[in-house]
Amino acid sequence: MGIRLIGRDAELRALLATLDRCLTGPGRIVLLSGEAGIGKSRLAAEVVAAATTRGATTLEGRAHPLHAGLAYAPIVEALRPHLSQDIADLAGPRDQAIEPALAKARMFEAVTAAIQRLAPLVLFVDDLHWADLGTVELAHYVGRNTDNVLVLVTCREPNGPLRDLAMAIRREDPGDQLALPPLTDSAVAELAALVLGSVPPPAFLSDLTRRARGNPLFVTALASAPVDRRTLPTIVRDVVLGRLHGLSEPARRLVEIIAVAGDEGTDELLRTVWGNGDFDAAVRDLVQGGLITEHVVGRTVAYRVAHPLYAEVAYAELTVNERRSLHAAIADAIDDDRPDDVLALAPHYLGAGDLVDAGRTVRVLAEAGWRALEIHAADEAVRYLTAALAETSVPALRIRLLDGLGRVHQGAARLAEASEVWAEAIELARRDGDTDRLGPMAYWSAMLEAERGDAAGAARYLHIAHDAGRPADPLLATEYTVLGMHFALRGNDNSQIRQGAKELVADGGHPAHLGRSTLAILDYDWDTARREAEATLAAGYGPGRLSTMLPMIARTQLQMISTLNGELAAAIRYAESIRDTPSVYEYSMYNSFAHYYVSLSRYLTGDVRGALTEIDKGLDLERHSDRPRMLSWMLMFQALIHLELGRYALADTGLAEAERVYADIAEVPGLATLYGSARTLQVLYAGRPEQARALRDHTDGLHDPIATGFWLLFTGMAAFAAGDDERAAGMAVRLRAAGDHAPLVDALADRLAGLLGDPAMSLSAADRLDAMGAVGLAAQARLEWADRTRDPGPVRACVEVFDRAGMSPWADRARQVAKALGVRVAKKSSALSRRESEVVRLLGEGLSNAEIAARLFLSERTVESHLRNSYAKLGLTSRVALARWAIENPV
Numbered sequence: 001m002g003i004r005l006i007g008r009d010a011e012l013r014a015l016l017a018t019l020d021r022c023l024t025g026p027g028r029i030v031l032l033s034g035e036a037g038i039g040k041s042r043l044a045a046e047v048v049a050a051a052t053t054r055g056a057t058t059l060e061g062r063a064h065p066l067h068a069g070l071a072y073a074p075i076v077e078a079l080r081p082h083l084s085q086d087i088a089d090l091a092g093p094r095d096q097a098i099e100p101a102l103a104k105a106r107m108f109e110a111v112t113a114a115i116q117r118l119a120p121l122v123l124f125v126d127d128l129h130w131a132d133l134g135t136v137e138l139a140h141y142v143g144r145n146t147d148n149v150l151v152l153v154t155c156r157e158p159n160g161p162l163r164d165l166a167m168a169i170r171r172e173d174p175g176d177q178l179a180l181p182p183l184t185d186s187a188v189a190e191l192a193a194l195v196l197g198s199v200p201p202p203a204f205l206s207d208l209t210r211r212a213r214g215n216p217l218f219v220t221a222l223a224s225a226p227v228d229r230r231t232l233p234t235i236v237r238d239v240v241l242g243r244l245h246g247l248s249e250p251a252r253r254l255v256e257i258i259a260v261a262g263d264e265g266t267d268e269l270l271r272t273v274w275g276n277g278d279f280d281a282a283v284r285d286l287v288q289g290g291l292i293t294e295h296v297v298g299r300t301v302a303y304r305v306a307h308p309l310y311a312e313v314a315y316a317e318l319t320v321n322e323r324r325s326l327h328a329a330i331a332d333a334i335d336d337d338r339p340d341d342v343l344a345l346a347p348h349y350l351g352a353g354d355l356v357d358a359g360r361t362v363r364v365l366a367e368a369g370w371r372a373l374e375i376h377a378a379d380e381a382v383r384y385l386t387a388a389l390a391e392t393s394v395p396a397l398r399i400r401l402l403d404g405l406g407r408v409h410q411g412a413a414r415l416a417e418a419s420e421v422w423a424e425a426i427e428l429a430r431r432d433g434d435t436d437r438l439g440p441m442a443y444w445s446a447m448l449e450a451e452r453g454d455a456a457g458a459a460r461y462l463h464i465a466h467d468a469g470r471p472a473d474p475l476l477a478t479e480y481t482v483l484g485m486h487f488a489l490r491g492n493d494n495s496q497i498r499q500g501a502k503e504l505v506a507d508g509g510h511p512a513h514l515g516r517s518t519l520a521i522l523d524y525d526w527d528t529a530r531r532e533a534e535a536t537l538a539a540g541y542g543p544g545r546l547s548t549m550l551p552m553i554a555r556t557q558l559q560m561i562s563t564l565n566g567e568l569a570a571a572i573r574y575a576e577s578i579r580d581t582p583s584v585y586e587y588s589m590y591n592s593f594a595h596y597y598v599s600l601s602r603y604l605t606g607d608v609r610g611a612l613t614e615i616d617k618g619l620d621l622e623r624h625s626d627r628p629r630m631l632s633w634m635l636m637f638q639a640l641i642h643l644e645l646g647r648y649a650l651a652d653t654g655l656a657e658a659e660r661v662y663a664d665i666a667e668v669p670g671l672a673t674l675y676g677s678a679r680t681l682q683v684l685y686a687g688r689p690e691q692a693r694a695l696r697d698h699t700d701g702l703h704d705p706i707a708t709g710f711w712l713l714f715t716g717m718a719a720f721a722a723g724d725d726e727r728a729a730g731m732a733v734r735l736r737a738a739g740d741h742a743p744l745v746d747a748l749a750d751r752l753a754g755l756l757g758d759p760a761m762s763l764s765a766a767d768r769l770d771a772m773g774a775v776g777l778a779a780q781a782r783l784e785w786a787d788r789t790r791d792p793g794p795v796r797a798c799v800e801v802f803d804r805a806g807m808s809p810w811a812d813r814a815r816q817v818a819k820a821l822g823v824r825v826a827k828k829s830s831a832l833s834r835r836e837s838e839v840v841r842l843l844g845e846g847l848s849n850a851e852i853a854a855r856l857f858l859s860e861r862t863v864e865s866h867l868r869n870s871y872a873k874l875g876l877t878s879r880v881a882l883a884r885w886a887i888e889n890p891v
Helices: 009-023 040-053 073-082 100-117 133-144 161-172 185-196 202-212 216-223 234-245 249-264 267-274 279-288 308-316 320-337 342-355 358-374 378-391 395-411 415-432 435-451 455-468 474-490 494-507 511-522 526-539 546-564 568-580 589-604 608-622 628-644 648-661 671-685 689-694 705-721 725-738 743-756 759-772 775-789 795-805 808-821 834-844 849-856 860-874 879-888
Strands: 028-033 057-062 121-126 149-155 177-179 292-297 300-305
Touching: 009 028, 009 040, 009 149, 009 177, 028 040, 028 133, 028 161, 040 057, 040 121, 040 149, 057 073, 073 100, 073 121, 073 133, 100 133, 121 133, 133 149, 133 161, 161 177, 185 202, 185 216, 202 216, 202 308, 216 234, 234 308, 249 267, 249 279, 249 292, 249 300, 249 308, 249 320, 249 342, 267 279, 267 300, 267 320, 279 292, 300 308, 320 342, 342 358, 342 378, 358 378, 358 395, 378 395, 395 415, 395 435, 415 435, 415 455, 435 455, 435 474, 435 628, 455 474, 474 494, 474 511, 474 546, 494 511, 511 526, 511 546, 526 546, 546 568, 546 589, 546 705, 546 743, 568 589, 589 608, 589 628, 589 775, 608 628, 628 648, 628 671, 628 808, 648 671, 648 879, 671 689, 671 705, 689 705, 705 725, 705 743, 725 743, 743 759, 743 775, 759 775, 775 795, 775 808, 795 808, 834 849, 834 860, 834 879, 849 860, 860 879
Parallel strands: 028 149, 028 177, 057 121, 121 149
Antiparallel strands: 292 300
């Protein structure tokens, strides 16, 4: 039967229960209905297979459109292997004197008797909608007049004679007609993963779910399609055309109009484009046939093609001139009613070609492109802005269109395309003397090239931005200043950040709040910084990119302020608000950084597995971008989390990849600090603390004070473990200085001071960290205190914290301290159950789910359940990661 049945558990249970009743009791007929490709035949095949395992005879026949005129063709096909004569001869010699109705009755009785002799039995007739009336009647007769027989038939929508059959079946038992619904989204995802052999990327799965609309045949065909997935597989096209060709000419024309109209298919518009003819009759036939759906929109009714692929095929079957004519007619109708609704007009002006005014087309497409950009509809923005570019040669308009197109590409992490588009826009702005737009575009390009790792390109565009000067347009001037601050932050140039903040304050208005919050952060005045950043959030800043850029920066500031203050619950809230708020396109890296902020906050609270899940999401985003710096950042923090969980091989692999994707990792502020932190923790946990001395000195101040604090802490701990008291003391002094205005970092300084000198400082650090919600860090400080003072009191609680967090290096150390101090603690146990451990071990050996199921005498569904539980318990998000964990943690 090919791919295993997915998403039909309830229907299969009901059918198997009916099967068991029929094989031991009165016969009955069951009707499976649903659209083409919905899985009727596949589900019926499961029932037929189950009947075979129960020892029943199975007869199978299939109706075909080319056999519609052949009487009883499916029944003949089903019975042929068991009969030596034609079914018409079963009733005995023909007697011309007998009325046709009586002869038919005798033949039905004879066929029924022949089937009864083969019972227990399942008679399966597929695609009954193609069969003649006699087959429908005979199938019903057999089902009602036999014992130990199940007649199972499938059809599309029950129309004509099938409507009567469906009504008769429902009267006898409503449960004997099953209309199969579309698969759920989760079932579509499961089926796609099975077809592809791996979990599909989120974007691909989203497109597949939208287009297939829960139809298993379409899911399978689209998932198996070649690289050009926009080309419909032949089987899908044939299924759809089979439906469309069966329509009357008026009904098919209406489907075509609705397919072209898309979201604008209101009753009024469709009637305008329809022209003459019985519109209501065509609508009624299509609604009853399930080909279009009705939707109440305000005071009117709108119509949609019921399935996206039906709309695709209907649209594709039109000639170019037919499509253009319909688009032009629809554009005219919308223009008459809503001339300012450019998002509704744009697809039709785009599709109408030269049948609409060229000047009007450019205006509509350009405005629609910018509107799409504002609502983060990247594909639409690219389509409309590109089309508008192709229609205009006006330099000023081309500059604006190219600027918008560059922003879209950067926001979608298509950095190479963005670089190419902005290069053209900047050159055109220089030739046209548009210095207002030249500066901001050059700044965006400088940041883009820096993210791509092209330092020379970044410097070149930065020079252009400086030469252009501040724009005269206030909005562009504010954007220019913010971009300059952002670039300076990337290079850790505090003086340039301060200068930009002062310019924002001098300009007044809402951006002045951001300027004052930035100055307060530079001066470690957290109260003022918090108040002004919150004012930035409350104020907003008009339309356009600044309306999202300024609040995004303010949220980032508030997250950092809350973290440094040790207000970790607030830090998590701000981090999640960054993650859950669509960022401005040009700041698309914030989409990834948002996951980093959430991961960092969870790590600090001791939720290490939650931190790993979150950083994995950010890493998935970056693997599809062209930002080696950001990818390296995500890899390094993921490696740090793996180290805390004791997954050393995974950490080694991640750090090696981080070095490979960004060669200058040790030269970039922020990046270098995080790299130093991860590498220091790596040698510390590996028992080679002396190697930490060979690592570079990293302190980055404003860029990432948290990472700086942890680097100083880890380096001090490594120096202490290596017996390098002088270096350890130096790190303690520097950590204390870094914590002068940051309570969290100051608590870390207490911890290092306690490790190096006064144990009471360790206890003080533990209490302070506990109050902040940093339970994992607090447990580490408390264990260090217990080890130094030989006090067994807190050891058991420390073990529980580390076990709960999955921090196996610290859990192992706590158990060693407990043993030395005579404290009895719970034995180390795997987070996995015995059966889960067996499944994970076999997965690590390279076995598939089916092979694991066979080895352990389980069903594949049970294996999948164990794997899902294992992912959740271990905080892993992919099969590869789980396999690596199995290799590192033999069970």
